[in-house]
Amino acid sequence: MDLSRFEKTGEFCWTLSPEGAMRVPAVIYADETLISAMDEKVIEQLSNVTTLPGIVRAAYAMPDAHWGYGFPIGGVAAFDPEAGGVVSAGGVGFDVSCGVRLLLTSLKRKDIEARQDDLADALFEAIPAGVGSHSTIALSGTEMDDMLKGGALWAVANGWGEERDLARIEEEGCVAGAMPEYVSNDAKRRQRKEIGTLGSGNHYLEVQYVSDILDRDVATGFGLSKGQVVISIHCGSRGLGHQIGTDFLRAMSVAAHTFGIIVPDRELACSPIKSELGQHYLGAMRSAINCALANREVLTHFTRTVFARFFLDARLDLLYDVSHNTCKEETHEIDGIAKRLFVHRKGATRAFGPNHPDLPAELKPFGQPVLIGGSMGTGSYVLTGLPSSEAAAFSSACHGAGRAMSRNEAGRRWKGRQVQDELRGLGIIVKSPSSRGIAEEAPGAYKDVSAVAIAAERAGLAKRVARLKPLICVKG
């Protein structure tokens, strides 16, 4: 990306002042290497977002930003419903509420290494992963609606989860305002046998260990210690969310002119929050958020069942569950006035600082855990929200390493078997139904997750707490 258009407004902050149809500035948080490597499309898409009605303060891109659909992946934008603000299906994306949760165990790395192959096989068998895999749970029409209204709460009520998990999930496991009546039958059909499935692409379940502690106090507060085994689950709202994205992207694209909204890119299609279509989308999108929360809770249940077979006293506690493709109604202070805003985070994680009222009491002193997925070779990070997160980007941070090359390019460069063998040499077992899928997800296809996490910290978005390295990776 050409940096000459930007004003450097902080060591890790690059600002493009409004020009043309832009209503507010476009701001990118990154170090010089990361921003230089970003595609020009990132600033083009981010600038397009700033033209949307009712946008507040600025449109932001996180250090892992890349070219997306309409919004860049790693994009954050907030809209004021009282100022004609909009909601955009493209601003949330197809995989609504895709996210990460982290489970803590009392096990040590050596406990896993002693039984690594058997555990990998058992997890691979218990976790439906990849195209053509189905859940053992099939939902009827009323069960589907209950799930869409109840989220993780529904999973717990049906015996696929633990009550104690709920406080450790955004919105306590169930977002209000879900309206399954605005979810199409097609979307429900796609979901019938998909609750408790991982999906494919970059989704995974990983058994990891804490390799580095970067903030001792916060790590202790989160219950993290060096050498401890943890489990990350990265997946979303499955077929239901994908279909809701498709349905409303089309509806908003076709209806845009009726609202007098001119978008520079059809993918940015949006509707006023206060319009009927906007409200229907919010009702359907919130149903998809609940679907993702239920999905991750059910997958956790499957994981616990496997661990209980291997380690009799294993207790898997949820540290936190974050979603990184959402639009949420939140209170933010704008020029000293508290306002209800609709915050789009597409490939961005919410990152509330310490003492935020929405955090559970045990986490209040430390801030909200921010879970950053890396590649299957390099590992992941736990960060925490900072007091500065709010002013930086409406309390948001990055969500992953971001791809450094396309799936095609990765498929040309690597073979799945070769990637598996190399990772095994590093002590990492990768299980997947697809060899080509492994090649496309090769560690080398991703950016350096450490650079992204450091940039997020230096920019004041979130602070690094611990680094995690994989031992077992189940990929779709």
Add this chain to the structure above:
Amino acid sequence: MRHMTAMWETFEHDADVGVRGFGASAGEAFANAAMAMTSVVTDPTSIRPALSFPIACSAPDLETLLFDWLNALILQMSVESVLFSKFDVTIEGLRLTATAWGEPVDRARHEPAAEVKGATFTTAKVDRSMDGRWRAQCVVDV
């Protein structure tokens, strides 16, 4: 990936993949774009055209029609757990009628690499070159 006869190909997008089909008619270009989409999941030659599925859609413009066509296939792929390798598409004005042939996903034989979540409007284009050849393309989310 570029097919030998260059009737379809995939193209680069940061995190995802673009699909592009060419043809003597819009229908043929749409059919080949669908073939390119299948190639994102698996090698199309590994899929037997054993079952047929009728598909019909209409839209206010050709780009939206392409969006609808590819998403109708994605819906069938997801709900019926099938993969497609043969398409017969007729487009009259802004109305599409088609048959898609394929078979149930066989995880051992097809080794599906990725699930296509949805076809998008990103880089969506349906047009005709000077020599009369049609092109239909967009990015799909995987």
